[in-house]
Amino acid sequence: MANFNIDAKKDVTYDAIVVGSGISGGWAAKELCEKGLKTLVLERGPIVEHVVDYKTMHWDPWDMEYRGGLTPEEKKKHYKNIRSGWVGKDTEHFWADDEANPYTEEKPFLWLRGHQMGGKSLLWGKQTYRWSDLDFEANAKDGHGVDWPIRYKDIEPWYTYVEKFAGISGEALGLPQLPDSHFLPPMELNCVEKHVKERIEKNFEGRNLIIGRVAHLTQPHNGRGQCQYRNRCSRGCPYGAYFSSNAVTLPAANTTGNLTIRPYSIVQEVIYDDVKGKATGVRIIDAETNEVIEYSSKIIFVNASALSTAHILMNSKSKRFENGLGNDSGELGHNLMDHTYRVGAIGKVDGFEDKYYKGRRPNGIYIPRYVNIDEKSKSDKFVRGFGFQGGGYRGGNPANEESFGADFKDGILKPGGWEFFITGFAECLPYHDNKISLNHEVLDKWGQPTLTIDAEFKENEKALNKQIQEDAVEMLQTAGLKDVMGFDKEHPPGYGVHEMGTAEWVEIRKPRF
Amino acid sequence: MDRRKALKKTGLLAGATLAMPSFLSLLQSCKNETRLDWQPEFFTEEEAKTIAVLIDTILPTTDTPGGLDVKADMFIDKVVAHTYDAEGQKNMQNAIAEFNARSKEKYGSIFPELSDADKTAMLKEEEANDPKFNPGVWGTTVGDQKPVGFYRSMKSMAIWAYFTSEEMGENVLSYDPIPGGYEACKPLSEVGNRWSI
Numbered sequence: 130m131a132n133f134n135i136d137a138k139k140d141v142t143y144d145a146i147v148v149g150s151g152i153s154g155g156w157a158a159k160e161l162c163e164k165g166l167k168t169l170v171l172e173r174g175p176i177v178e179h180v181v182d183y184k185t186m187h188w189d190p191w192d193m194e195y196r197g198g199l200t201p202e203e204k205k206k207h208y209k210n211i212r213s214g215w216v217g218k219d220t221e222h223f224w225a226d227d228e229a230n231p232y233t234e235e236k237p238f239l240w241l242r243g244h245q246m247g248g249k250s251l252l253w254g255k256q257t258y259r260w261s262d263l264d265f266e267a268n269a270k271d272g273h274g275v276d277w278p279i280r281y282k283d284i285e286p287w288y289t290y291v292e293k294f295a296g297i298s299g300e301a302l303g304l305p306q307l308p309d310s311h312f313l314p315p316m317e318l319n320c321v322e323k324h325v326k327e328r329i330e331k332n333f334e335g336r337n338l339i340i341g342r343v344a345h346l347t348q349p350h351n352g353r354g355q356c357q358y359r360n361r362c363s364r365g366c367p368y369g370a371y372f373s374s375n376a377v378t379l380p381a382a383n384t385t386g387n388l389t390i391r392p393y394s395i396v397q398e399v400i401y402d403d404v405k406g407k408a409t410g411v412r413i414i415d416a417e418t419n420e421v422i423e424y425s426s427k428i429i430f431v432n433a434s435a436l437s438t439a440h441i442l443m444n445s446k447s448k449r450f451e452n453g454l455g456n457d458s459g460e461l462g463h464n465l466m467d468h469t470y471r472v473g474a475i476g477k478v479d480g481f482e483d484k485y486y487k488g489r490r491p492n493g494i495y496i497p498r499y500v501n502i503d504e505k506s507k508s509d510k511f512v513r514g515f516g517f518q519g520g521g522y523r524g525g526n527p528a529n530e531e532s533f534g535a536d537f538k539d540g541i542l543k544p545g546g547w548e549f550f551i552t553g554f555a556e557c558l559p560y561h562d563n564k565i566s567l568n569h570e571v572l573d574k575w576g577q578p579t580l581t582i583d584a585e586f587k588e589n590e591k592a593l594n595k596q597i598q599e600d601a602v603e604m605l606q607t608a609g610l611k612d613v614m615g616f617d618k619e620h621p622p623g624y625g626v627h628e629m630g631t632a633e634w635v636e637i638r639k640p641r642f
Numbered sequence: 643m644d645r646r647k648a649l650k651k652t653g654l655l656a657g658a659t660l661a662m663p664s665f666l667s668l669l670q671s672c673k674n675e676t677r678l679d680w681q682p683e684f685f686t687e688e689e690a691k692t693i694a695v696l697i698d699t700i701l702p703t704t705d706t707p708g709g710l711d712v713k714a715d716m717f718i719d720k721v722v723a724h725t726y727d728a729e730g731q732k733n734m735q736n737a738i739a740e741f742n743a744r745s746k747e748k749y750g751s752i753f754p755e756l757s758d759a760d761k762t763a764m765l766k767e768e769e770a771n772d773p774k775f776n777p778g779v780w781g782t783t784v785g786d787q788k789p790v791g792f793y794r795s796m797k798s799m800a801i802w803a804y805f806t807s808e809e810m811g812e813n814v815l816s817y818d819p820i821p822g823g824y825e826a827c828k829p830l831s832e833v834g835n836r837w838s839i
Contacts, residue, residue: 187819189808189811189812189819189839190806190811190839191806191807191808191811194720194724195720195721195724195725196717196721196802196803196806197806198721198724198725199725200724200725201725201726201727204727214780214781214782215781316824317824317826318826319826319827320826320827323827357820357821357822357823358821358822358823358824359819359820359821471779471780471782471784473779475777475779475784482830483829483830483831484827484828484829484830485828485829485830485833486824486825486826486827486828487818487821487823487824487825487828487833488818488821488822488823488824488825489821489837489839490824490826523836524777526774526775526777526778526798527801528774528775528794528797528798528801529774529775529794531769531770532769533699533700533701533765533769533797534699534700534702534762535702535704537700538700538701538702538704538706538708539704539705539706541801541836542706542814542815542835542836543830543835543836544830544835544836544837545836548777550777550779552779552780614776614777614784614785616779616784616785618782618784
């Protein structure tokens with residue numbers, strides 16, 4: 130892999146500027162560079178070069194001094210991130226510094242950020258699903274939010290284009306509510322998952338239990354290696370087997386010779402020229418030197434994540450746009466959404482004690498949406514719907530066994546009993562009062578205004594969650610599981626790490642400029 | 643358990659490959675002597691002995707290494723010293739003190755100095771009374787978790803220290819750092835012990 134050109138100082142003018150190098154920024158960089166545009170990617174964190182900078186990729190637990198545990202200093206640095214349950218010594222360096230980059234929770238909201246080249250594309254869950262017209266038409270049909278300007282047929286060629294390059298594994302099923310992607314071979318369900326699938330599909334018409342559709346390669350693809358089933362994805366994959374900007378789009382952009390990526394570049398604002406009547410560049414702060422630099426270009430593509438993109442636009446004030454760039458509608462920063470998270474059921478499965486698996490599959494099962502997909506499945510309790518992720522595995526907590534001593538110790542060397550869980554992800558409606566705003570009282574390490582987040586799930590999401598838990602318990606009990614326990618962690622938004630809204634709708638709502 | 647057999651095995655192991663301190667600490671705990679052969683970073687001598695004897699009672703040496711053979715006690719001391727904040731450390735010390743106070747009240751002396759029979763009696767009672775961990779989904783517990791006491795927490799911590807040790811992870815449990823593929827339904831007999839990672 131060639132090194133990236135990070136020498137942006139000598140040249141401050143480019144054809145295109147891309148703000149952020151996560152999933153969408155990486156794609157923007159690739160497309161712009163391949164079209165021949167000299168492109169500057171501004172990344173607020175350090176360079177993370179594929180493989181070279183995956184320092185923890187081969188660590189076993191005993192290679193870490195505290196076997197994955199964090200020191201009080203590290204916990205303090207991640208005092209918000211840590212609520213997610215995902216942060217350990219193996220990935221700590223890929224989660225943003227919460228102390229240097231504070232935000233204010235008017236209501237509880239977990240904002241997980243990845244401040245490095247590749248952003249959260251290093252950390253994401255890889256579940257990759259197409260939308261259908263059920264989704265694109267929902268706003269128009271139920272009146273929540275404004276109508277999408279496109280339909281499935283408009284975006285289908287782009288889905289295909291992206292999937293063919295990225296590599297998505299899965300099984301084609303022809304479900305109208307979950308259109309098939311261009312699939313690499315699917316990963317396999319284990320024996321307990323197959324067993325539960327059979328029982329659920331037999332007893333619940335219209336419900337399917339499938340292997341997750343994921344951006345993991347199940348065969349070599351475009352020069353990248355296939356998944357080795359280590360399940361150490363979030364440390365960076367030495368085989369490039371899952372999709373990340375670092376392994377896939379940025380190297381492609383780099384081979385054109387048109388890419389410059391500038392690390393430690395915190396974009397403050399997009400510069401709007403009131404005379405020319407257009408955006409002409411961006412102003413950055415160098416995170417290491419505090420130097421302020423302006424870069425100019427014809428095209429500016431802000432890909433800084435849902436919240437940070439809106440943050441930058443709100444910060445971009447001019448005579449023409451006193452309330453933030455493009456904010457004629459007043460909706461900038463509003464309609465913040467996330468999927469609901471950690472509502473479902475878990476139970477034990479008997480009868481497979483002599484069965485195990487080999488390999489740590491970085492994927493689970495998926496139950497596609499089955500409510501409100503047609504007249505027959507219509508609910509009178511809520512609009513929209515939900516899907517489930519989950520999986521079966523041998524687990525159990527040996528500390529729970531009411532025993533100790535020699536027999537106990539020898540017993541726990543064998544794998545524990547089978548467990549199976551499903552956890553739902555419900556759609557969130559766009560609400561004007563779920564919003565972010567600039568906070569000029571709480572400043573970040575560079576003296577810049579931060580965000581105040583004021584969002585909550587409301588009645589429709591709570592009704593969806595209630596249904597998720599009821600259905601989850603019913604499905605697992607019907608499938609013959611034992612000790613089935615429903616759960617709802619009542620997580621506030623943010624835990625799903627699917628932030629949506631805040632910026633993408635503003636021009637569409639009132640296109641007055 | 644058959645302590646003589648265990649000691650013999652541990653002795654053989656220690657002589658061959660394992661470092662001496664764990665062998666010695668086991669030896670001493672069996673004799674109910676009070677001196678530690680290693681210097682804890684955090685625990686007092688009595689606290690370290692309590693943890694060591696607890697680990698040895700829960701995870702004794704058999705044909706396979708015990709908790710002390712893989713230095714689970716020394717690791718826990720290090721973890722408490724370096725990953726707990728001051729409040730967490732205080733809570734840990736208070737919990738050990740309470741545990742030993744219970745032992746003293748019921749059986750006449752602190753836990754590490756009890757006879758094997760009394761240790762077993764006390765831990766059986768702890769097992770029956772200490773709430774269990776709820777199941778976890780993607781790393782966090784779900785459902786209404788009752789507060790777990792010192793015994794269950796330390797048992798869990800000891801098992802974690804035991805399973806994540808290099809000796810257990812690479813040589814006793816099934817170790818496969820690069821599986822290369824996924825075999826979705828494999829006879830357990832072809833794998834043997836649980837996967838270490």
